[in-house]
Amino acid sequence: MSELSKAYAPADVEASWYARWVDSGCFTADPSSTAPSYSIVIPPPNVTGILTLGHVLNNTLQDILARRARQTGHEVLWLPGTDHAGIATQTVVERQLRKEEKKTRHDLGREAFLKKVWEWKEKHGGIIIGQLKKLGASCDWSRERFTMDEAYARKVQEVFVDLHGKGLIYRGKRMVNWCPVSLTALSDEEVIPKKQKGYLYHFKLEVVEAPGTWLEIATTRPETIMGDTAVAVNPKDQRYAHLIGKHVRRPLPLDVEVQLPIIGDEAVDFEFGTGVLKVTPAHDKTDYEIGLRHNLPVIDIMNADGTLNDLAGEGFAGLDRFEARVEAVERLKELGLLTREEPHENNVGFSERADVPIEPRLSEQWFLKYPKTVEARDAVRNGLIRFFPKRWEKVYDHWLENIQDWCISRQLWWGHRIPVWYAPESSGEGPRIQIESPGEGWIQDPDVLDTWFSSWLWAHDTMDEAVRAKFYPTSVLVTGPDIIFFWVARMIMAGLEYTGEIPFRDVYFTGIIRDKQGRKMSKSLGNSPDPLDLIAKYGADGLRFGIIRVAPQGQDIKFDEKQIEEGRNFANKLWNAARFREMQGPCNPSPDPAGLPLPDIAIHLLHRFDTMHAALCGAYADYRFHEVAGLLYDFFWGDYCDWFVEAAKPILNGSDEQAKNAILTVMDATLSGTLRLLHPLMPHVTEELWKRLGFQAPASASGSGERAGLLLYTVPPAEKLLNLPETEITAASTRTTALYTAIHAARNLRAEFKIPSQQQVRFLLAPKEEIHDSRRAIFAGLTRASGLEILDKMPPAGTPSVVTDLGTIYMPLEGLVDLDAERKRIAAEITKVEAELVKVEAKLADTSFVEKVPANVLEDHRQRREKWSEKLETLKTTLQGLG
């Protein structure tokens, strides 16, 4: 074995291990396995996508779960894939087409354009998959899926036909959210409300039947006046009720003279604006509904791209809607009708993808009345599906309670084409809902389906019969709360409808990663670091560990590169601890500390490991990943490196071979144990060290032998490194804690007296009880002292001292005794101890405390009082000794 280098260099290690895992087929799920199954379907990233920190978090969590499940003896399927992402992908390819060939998709025609998109997909679609591999994702790549795979696409169309047959899908002319840039309808979920600063324009109109009476109207959209077909007031509004039935003259367009009826409708809020509403049925959802109630004509004055059409009249036709707004205000001014422009903030719906205000538009679309809404709601309400964190259950429930039909058709080309065929003109037949063409002359619906209409089948239609039999329902879904409606809720409904089962047992919602200012990471802000750069700089393991460690359950994460640096540092710490072990000679491949004469520090360490392991199992059960990371970090860095290894050095440098051997075995057991438990989080470095140090799975473990390596090592659920009677463990732990605390106190004493680290000192101990030589050696080693000698006569008055659980420790400083300084120091210490003592005593003096408190807490307080008063006594004696 080559010697380990001084600093861990992740790049080569990570690449070579990943290749070995894939080659050995370790990630490939076996549907015929008899082991219990564990499965996850990846939230398919967009084919256009590149890896973001959000993906890193999300997929690291899934990888941890997958690898942990392998370790706990499961047959694991982590099914990967990508999403065709209709609008996003089409937009990217169209942009490229415009840039490189100065053409639009219409110049190419549907077929040629789609060919381009497929070419683009073949070329770029694998990027994000490659990036996931760099991260170490243990997906079953042999089962990679794409939402436009032939088989999958067929399922999507079958579902459409089926739901249509059940009467749940229908076509209708409705008010939809129209994106004037993408030129397609959108679902309600794709509309993002944004606060906008604008104006509320007030203008007045004279009542035709009552000259001299004016109605003042407030609107944020004067550019739609040309589409107005009524003016509405609330019939209960005393100010205006008497005018209902009369008319006003519509001011625009100038060359068309139209009288609008004044109608009464309950939907008008008389608190808002002037209490008079202009009604534009073609360009506002509420107005459209009012129009239906009052049988109003509908005048559509806009083109699909948000420009105004000829019905808007002279001077407006051809203008963009926002230019038209300015123009309309000008005209009203000229007419002397504009009375006021009042600054006004309102919410405007923006298209999620194109980031422009959507336009309410009347159009013919396909809609879905969701299936299994009640069952889907109950599945979560009744705990059949569990959400982590639980609070999202309420959000989910609320959405399902108020669910609206889903507009599923999109006026795009890239996607699953709607399986509806229209008859040749002459035939007079109605449309047919089927996948294959009914024959010559039939024309397929030009629209495609909303991307989510394919994603909602992801949990089951990515699997074939055999795989589904073994791995469906899946174990857990790991995703962001931002797609709880888009995806999670819909998948639950689809699962219930098409498999009769829930698609997953648990849903873990990650937090959202934000920048230092708390803003969402986004391409446009340029505030999202490239994870590949971070991997290059800190290693995939460093990135994974760093991000997991700061990602508490469901809380948003403010990203700071420092966090990743910590992850890298931890990998390096691990590396160097292994390096140190390697320098002591070969490791025991299957170390077992049982039966060895273990010193206290070893018992203490092994017990700490077992305690940590138990806590870790609990943390996994509730998906508290950051706790898993924290436990391993604290145990390894603190308990193992800082204390145990340092304390063991005197023994390792000593001559007692038996003691040395015991220490090395304990190190091997702890190191290999840590590598195993850490593997799901930092797979590459742990695998590398496992191999380099020569550890092996015991023969009893499944996936045994050298072939499998760490990836397939099965950790027994209740594995313990230490099997000793409880009393023995407690005694050894107490002694070790006392020793370590004393060491800390002595180091503090050194620092206070500014003894340089390299300078040796002597410590003298007035022991409280017998103390073994080996413990004194440890003490000396960790305090850089020549020794801890047992006091035979009192040192000179004023010798710095500290009271510890081992006894009082003196640090003789020849010729440097400063009585006054020492007096002050002790006095300060007394003040502190007294304060603690007062607190404890006050509690114990309180009868209701003593009566009501649980026994263990009471005992705890009593011991504390004991300890503090003992310490106080010693300190007082010392102070007296100083004269």
Add this chain to the structure above:
RNA sequence: GCGCGAUUAGCUCAGCGGUAGAGCGCUUGCUUCACACGCAAGAAGUCACAGGUUCGAACCCUGUAUCGCGCACCA
């Protein structure tokens, strides 16, 4: 308007009834024979505010404030 979250050390955040924690940053000392991506020591907090419950509250309850998110409204 309704709902949800956050408010703890300079920063980023854990903790969520029984002696206030971590990492970073800061101060001091260390090229100590695994690691300066390190070691040791230290300073630093009325746990947003006001009430309440409790023997005991950062933690539970009620309210307030500030920030953020979602839903609804949005003329």
